[in-house]
Amino acid sequence: MSHMTRLTPYRITSLTEFRQSCGEGMHWVHGMGNRLWITRYGRAVAALVPMHQCELLETWETRSLREERTRMEDNYRRWKRVKGATDEPALFNWNLRDQLRE
Structure with a gap:
């Protein structure tokens, strides 16, 4: 039997769309633990992640x-x-x- 890892749900949205509905995006990330990828001109430029994931990144980066x-x-x-x-x-x-x- 293979071990399967559950991937965190994510959405991809343009910066323009994010500006128009940032409250909804924040709720989707904070309230549900999901990730939101933000694109500009079709390229991913940023991500909105739950704070606990950001804290894990801090630990990984040792800062x-x-x-x-x-x-x-x-x-x-x-x-x-x-x-x-x-x-x-x-x-x-x-x-x-x-x-x-x-």
């Missing part, structure tokens, strides 16, 4: 979305501080580049 979000928010706050320190247009400070990597 946390929470950590990445915190890093990005810290960089944004640093950028706002530098931008707000002067009325002049912000020029790239090569010394600051190294500070942003921290």
Whole structure:
């Protein structure tokens, strides 16, 4: 007897269709645990998946979305501080580049 894996149901929808009915798509994914593939010009460009599947992906990638979000928010706050320190247009400070990597 062969072992069969149950595939998660999925739908394919265009970006335009998704914009028009994103609430329905969210319910289909969140409420039922399904996946929604979003296409643009006929090519798959994104997917809407249940959060538990995204968390599994984080584990597989050995990085946390929470950590990445915190890093990005810290960089944004640093950028706002530098931008707000002067009325002049912000020029790239090569010394600051190294500070942003921290």
